[in-house]
Each structure stands twice: as structure tokens, then as C-alpha cells.
Amino acid sequence: MPTPRCLPSLVVSTLFAGALAAASAAGAPETAIAQEADLARLQDEAIERTVEYLRIDTTNPPGNEARGVEFFARIFEEEGIPWDSASSAPGRGNIWARLEGGDQPTLILLHHMDVVPADPDYWDTDPMAAEIVDGIIAGRGALDTKALGIVHLQAFLGLHRSGGELDRDVVFMATADEEAGGFYGAGWLVENRPELFEDVGVLLNEGGDGVETDGEIGFGIEVTQKVPIWMRLTAHGTPGHGSTPPVESAVNRLVRGLHRLQTHRFEPRIVPAVDAFFKGLAPTVGEEWGPRFENIAEAVQDPDALRELHIDHRSMAALTRNTCSITMLDASDKINVVPPTAEAQIDCRMLPDQDPEAFVAELEAVLNDPGIEIERIMQFTPAVSSTETDLYRTLVEVTSEEFPDAAIIPAVSTGFTDSHFFRDLGIDAYGYSPFVIPQEDEGGVHGNNERISVENIRRGTAIMIEILRSFAVPTI
Numbered sequence: 001m002p003t004p005r006c007l008p009s010l011v012v013s014t015l016f017a018g019a020l021a022a023a024s025a026a027g028a029p030e031t032a033i034a035q036e037a038d039l040a041r042l043q044d045e046a047i048e049r050t051v052e053y054l055r056i057d058t059t060n061p062p063g064n065e066a067r068g069v070e071f072f073a074r075i076f077e078e079e080g081i082p083w084d085s086a087s088s089a090p091g092r093g094n095i096w097a098r099l100e101g102g103d104q105p106t107l108i109l110l111h112h113m114d115v116v117p118a119d120p121d122y123w124d125t126d127p128m129a130a131e132i133v134d135g136i137i138a139g140r141g142a143l144d145t146k147a148l149g150i151v152h153l154q155a156f157l158g159l160h161r162s163g164g165e166l167d168r169d170v171v172f173m174a175t176a177d178e179e180a181g182g183f184y185g186a187g188w189l190v191e192n193r194p195e196l197f198e199d200v201g202v203l204l205n206e207g208g209d210g211v212e213t214d215g216e217i218g219f220g221i222e223v224t225q226k227v228p229i230w231m232r233l234t235a236h237g238t239p240g241h242g243s244t245p246p247v248e249s250a251v252n253r254l255v256r257g258l259h260r261l262q263t264h265r266f267e268p269r270i271v272p273a274v275d276a277f278f279k280g281l282a283p284t285v286g287e288e289w290g291p292r293f294e295n296i297a298e299a300v301q302d303p304d305a306l307r308e309l310h311i312d313h314r315s316m317a318a319l320t321r322n323t324c325s326i327t328m329l330d331a332s333d334k335i336n337v338v339p340p341t342a343e344a345q346i347d348c349r350m351l352p353d354q355d356p357e358a359f360v361a362e363l364e365a366v367l368n369d370p371g372i373e374i375e376r377i378m379q380f381t382p383a384v385s386s387t388e389t390d391l392y393r394t395l396v397e398v399t400s401e402e403f404p405d406a407a408i409i410p411a412v413s414t415g416f417t418d419s420h421f422f423r424d425l426g427i428d429a430y431g432y433s434p435f436v437i438p439q440e441d442e443g444g445v446h447g448n449n450e451r452i453s454v455e456n457i458r459r460g461t462a463i464m465i466e467i468l469r470s471f472a473v474p475t476i
Contacts, residue, residue: 038161042465043458046154047132049075050457053146054130054139060114062091063184065176068113069093072174075153081160088176088188096173096196099159101166105201107391107472108171108427109156111149112178112185112206112418115141122448138451143444145206147452147460148433149174152204155464159472167474169199178418181378186418190425200427202391207417207431210399210406213439218284219399220411221392222431224273224384226319226349228416229356230377231363233257233344237371242336248371250342251331257367258326258344264366266322268300271353273384273412274319280409281316289313296320318414322359324348345377349414352382380416383423385430394471395432402463403436434463 056067069085072095076083083097093113118127118140125131130139141147156172175185182188189196207222235257237250270278275297282293289312292299299305300320310317328345332338350359356379364374386392387410396408411431419429435456444450 038158039462039465042154042158043461045157046150046457046461047137047454049153050137050142050147050150050452051130051132051139053150054137054141055128057128058114059117059140060177060179063114063176063180064091065113065174065185066091066093068174069095072097072153072172075157079157079160081157086189086193088184088192092176092184094173094175094185094189096171097156098172099156099166099170101168101170101472102474104168106169106171106199107468108173108197108200108203108422109152110173110175110186110203110205110418110422111145111152112176112182113146113149113174114177114179114185115144115146116179116446118448118450124449127450132454135454136451137454137457138449140450142450142452143435143437143441144446144450145178145433147435147457148206151434151457151460151464154461155468158465159468165474166472168201168472170468170472171196171200175418182418182421186421190421197422197425197427200422200425202389203419203422203427203429204391205417205419205422205429205431206433207413207415207419208411209433210403210436211439211442212436213284214286216284217403217406217436218281219403219406219408220277220431221395221408222413222417222419223387223392223410224352224382225413225416225420225431226323227352227354227356227380227382227420229348229350229359229379231346231348231360232375232377233346233367234373234375235342235369235371236373237340237342238338239340240338242338246338249338250340250371251338253369253371254331254342254344257369257372260366260368261324261346261363262326266324266362268306268320269351270297270300270320271351273352273410276410277319277412278316280407284407285313315414318349319351319412322348322350322354323414324363349416350382352384352412354382380420381424383420385419385423385428389428391428391471392430394467395430398463398467398470399434401466402459434460434467 056071058065058068076097081097085093085095087093120126125138127140130137177184208220210217210219235250235254237248237253238246240246278293278296282290285293325347327347331342399408422429
């Protein structure tokens with residue numbers, strides 16, 4: 001982690017119009033001290049609330065995000081902020097609160113409350129304990145995405161406490177089920193509570209952050225993502241006794257098909273958003289890869305270069321082509337029974353311009369077996385958010401003020417977030433976290449020992465406050 005910088009400009013401008021009004025009455029020096037104290041309070045609360053939030057078990061499945069709703073509802077009640085919630089199913093809660101402002105399009109601060117499972121046998125600490133050790137908070141959800149939710153909350157509360165005028169409504173929203181597709185969370189709200197999004201113009205969500213590698217910082221602001229298409233492959237065959245295996249068993253058929261899929265190499269293809277992403281990263285990846293990133297479309301035509309890219313920059317390699325991962329298998333429930341069917345579930349991610357029908361046709365050709373049935377479990381639509389908006393410009397300006405030497409670029413995500421639900425509505429959604437994560441800690445997302453530093457949360461709170469002040473508070 002680079003040495004933390006102080007935040008003089010953020011401190012001085014923190015408490016918005018209310019503080020400015022106080023300045024004329026009480027004098028600038030005293031007001032600056034008050035602003036600094038108020039920022040410190042918001043940061044202290046951010047640390048305490050991150051720990052408390054991480055200790056709330058919202059592992060999905062089953063989710064139990066209603067516990068998160070109770071957590072946020074208590075805070076809004078204490079602050080005197082009106083809020084509302086909706087359950088998409090028993091225990092599957094969603095909550096939102098709105099600060100009213102002027103006629104400019106509404107901004108939503110969105111994060112999801114659910115987290116993926118964590119096996120304590122593979123963690124150095126209890127993943128649900130969220131203990132602070134040497135300035136580090138380890139816990140499931142620290143990066144994905146509870147700490148971000150708390151930073152959103154504290155900046156939202158900073159707006160409320162200032163009592164100043166806003167030029168637009170600002171909505172805090174915490175949803176269920178993102179880790180399983182968002183169908184009980186953001187997707188459910190879009191379908192069942194569409195009035196919540198009628199006046200929304202822009203949205204901040206997960207999907208991008210700062211990464212520190214060998215002393216260099218790069219910030220990605222996610223504007224689009226690969227498109228998930230999850231599928232179930234069901235092989236059919238002759239059942240029987242394990243002692244006398246049939247000529248064509250479902251398991252053997254499925255294994256052969258999966259082997260063909262595993263060894264298939266989808267053709268590399270660089271779409272414009274990915275090309276821009278690689279060019280933006282070129283100055284940060286060293287002498288070996290910099291020139292290749294500048295002309296990645298040419299570089300990936302060399303099989304050796306593509307193989308090296310997969311070794312050195314695995315997540316970037318995934319942006320150069322369609323991919324499929326075999327993630328779930330199921331067959332007989334008894335060792336001596338050859339089952340009539342065997343099943344696999346595969347997680348495929350398509351480039352944003354990929355025709356899904358052509359992709360499935362390619363998959364059928366790869367499996368090359370009419371006895372394997374393909375069923376689509378989930379599929380989203382592609383969309384790209386504009387980089388020509390006031391919010392995008394604000395994200396760049398505030399981030400570059402705090403990290404003047406950082407590369408800040410529009411990013412393409414290999415994963416997916418709930419942003420696609422809102423891009424489908426014409427809302428410009430951006431994946432942005434005001435954190436700088438050491439590259440070695442990035443693997444904690446859905447992995448072991450997920451963690452974030454106390455300094456990241458303190459600094460991230462100040463940065464998010466400045467973003468909201470710059471974007472939602474009228475210039476005097």
C-alpha cells in the first residue's frame with residue numbers, strides 16, 4: 001500500500017452549503033476546525049460500521065439480507081432520514097433512502113448486501129469476525145461489497161447532516177441477491193418498483209477501483225462488462241450397474257464433451273471498449289507489456305503472446321475473447337449406479353458485442369454430441385455507459401486530485417454486477433470504489449482472506465464525500 005496522503009482539500013470542502021453558511025457567521029478558522037471534526041466523525045463511524053456490517057451474516061445462499069435492512073434502518077431512524085424497504089421473498093430484503101434536492105436527474109448510490117460463502121478452514125481468521133489487526137479488517141464482504149456500502153452511507157449522511165441545498169435527489173440503496181444474479185434484489189426492484197427509477201440519470205455501483213502494483217496506481221471506472229450466459233449441460237445415456245458399465249453412459253458422454261470444451265480456444269477479438277482499456281493501462285504495466293497493450297489487437301494474434309498474457313495478466317486475458325468455466329457437476333448419488341443423466345453447469349462470459357445465438361451454436365459444435373442438451377439458465381444484455389457525463393468527469397477529477405500520478409481509465413469488467421439492470425433502462429451506471437487495493441489482495445474477492453485497510457476506509461469516505469459535494473451540491 002502506498003504511503004497515505006493527507007486530504008486537505010477534502011477536509012476544507014466537506015460539509016457543503018451548511019458549513020459555508022456557518023463560515024460567514026463564525027469565521028473561517030473555526031469553521032475549518034468544525035469541518036475537520038465532522039469529517040473525522042464520519043470516518044470513525046465508517047470504521048465501526050464496516051466491522052459491524054461484516055459481522056452480519058448475509059451469505060447467499062440463503063441471503064438473509066433482511067438483517068442488513070435492519071442494520072441500515074436503525075441508522076436512518078437515528079439520523080431522522082425517511083426510508084423504505086421491500087422484501088422480494090422471505091428474508092430477502094432491499095432498502096433505500098432519499099435526500100431530496102433540485103430538478104437535476106437523481107443519483108443512486110447502490111451496493112449489494114449479500115456475500116458469497118467463506119470456508120473458515122482456508123482463512124487465516126474467522127471470516128465473520130471482522131477483527132482489526134495491524135490496521136487491516138478481514139472479513140467476507142470487505143471488498144465485495146460491504147465496505148463500499150458503508151462509504152456510500154457515510155457520504156450520504158454527510159450530505160444530510162450538512163443541511164445544505166442539493167441540485168438533485170440522492171438515493172442510498174442496498175439490495176439483495178447480486179451474487180446469484182440480482183433477481184431478488186436490483187432486478188426485482190426494477191420489475192416491481194419501477195417508480196424508484198423514473199427520474200434516475202446516473203448510478204454508482206461496484207465494479208471498479210484502484211489497484212497498486214509495484215508502487216504504481218491505476219484506477220478503473222467500469223463502464224461495461226462481459227455478458228454472462230450461464231448454461232446447464234445435460235447428457236443422456238444408458239443406465240445400469242457399476243459392475244457392468246453400459247456402452248454409452250451419460251457420465252462418459254458428458255466427460256468427453258467437457259473435455260472438448262475445456263481444450264477449445266475461443267478466437268481472440270478486441271472490441272473498442274477493451275482496446276481503450278488496454279491502451280489506458282499501457283503506461284502502468286512495464287516495458288515488456290506496455291507496447292503490447294498499446295496494440296493489443298495485434299499482440300493477441302500471436303499464440304505465445306496470448307499464453308503469456310494469460311499467465312501474467314489473467315483477468316486482462318479474459319477480456320480478449322469469450323470464455324467458459326466448468327463450475328458444477330452432478331451425476332449418480334450412488335457409487336455403484338450408472339445414472340441415466342449427468343449434468344454440468346458452466347459459467348460463460350461473452351464479449352459485449354457477441355451475438356448469443358452464434359455463441360450457443362459454436363458451443364454446440366464444440367460439444368459435438370446430440371446426446372448433450374444445452375439449457376440457458378441466465379443471460380443478460382450488453383450495454384455501455386457514456387464517459388461524457390458530469391458524473392464520470394467528477395469521478396476522474398476527484399480521483400486525480402487525490403492520486404495525481406494514477407492512471408484513470410474507463411474499464412471493462414470480466415465479471416458482472418447489477419449495473420446491467422440499470423443500463424437497460426438508459427441509466428448511466430459506473431463501477432467505482434474509492435479504494436486502492438494492493439494487487440495481492442485483489443484475489444480476496446470470492447477468495448480467501450478478503451480484507452481492506454482501515455486507511456482505505458477513512459480515505460475512501462473522504463473521497464466519496466468530495467464526489468457527492470462536487471456532483472450534487474450547487475456551486476455558490
